[in-house]
Amino acid sequence: MNILEVNNLNKYFRQPTEFHVLKDLNFNVEKGKLTSITGKSGSGKSTLLYLLSTMDTDFDGSINISENEIKGKDNNWLANFRNEHIGFIFQFHFLLPEFSVFDNVMLPALKLGKLSKEEIENNAFELLCLLDVADQGKKKASLLSGGEQQRVAIARALINQPTLIIGDEPTGNLDSQNTAIVLDLFKELCKEKGQTILTVTHDEDFADRSDRIIHLKDGRIVT
DSSP states (O other): OEEEEEEEEEEEEOSSSOEEEEEEEEEEEETTOEEEEEOOTTSSHHHHHHHHTTSOOOOEEEEEETTEEOTTOOHHHHHHHHHHHEEEEESSOOOOTTSBHHHHHHHHHHHHTOSOHHHHHHHHHHHHHHTTOGGGTTSBGGGSOHHHHHHHHHHHHHTTOOSEEEEESTTTTSOHHHHHHHHHHHHHHHHHHOOOEEEEOOOHHHHHTSSEEEEEETTEEOO
8 A cells, every 4th residue: 555656746946047856756655664765965855855745835746645635735734634644753853842751742642633632641651652761751852862852753753643754864863873773663663553654864774774765866766
């Protein structure tokens, strides 16, 4: 089953002069798989990730996520769709430093409003247990180590049980030990939980351990 389907995707920058950034991209992302997007700086990785995250709908072609065509949707629909279906993990965790770990994890679910606060608290605790940071739950996020903060960010990304997790260099700010921990967690989430994860990465070892690599060069897929 494909969670993401991209067909004949083209992206242009119009200013200051027209530039063809992404060229005739076609690929699918299968449910329960870890897929890495690689390529040199300027290859179009970040532009592609921005489109796939539904933050930019100015493109030609089709992006379909969980049988929802993204092109043509208004901003309110896209915002609701992101909150319910897409989890985000960034190089820098973007946790709220003065909020507790629990509060950071619960925030997207409270915003979505589909579950009671008690259910959200239980789900947050289970995720923090899964990611081995439950003992840090009452601490302010600012007091955690970098590796712990990134694990909390992963829990936050998972709290709404998203269809797709999108990672922008999710291990780019971590040392090799914590990178290995996060990669093992991603593999476990895909295998045991059926989670679908799509990341941009410069880390060749990370990419090599993914289920699939999509390599970009000059805006085209070359592998």
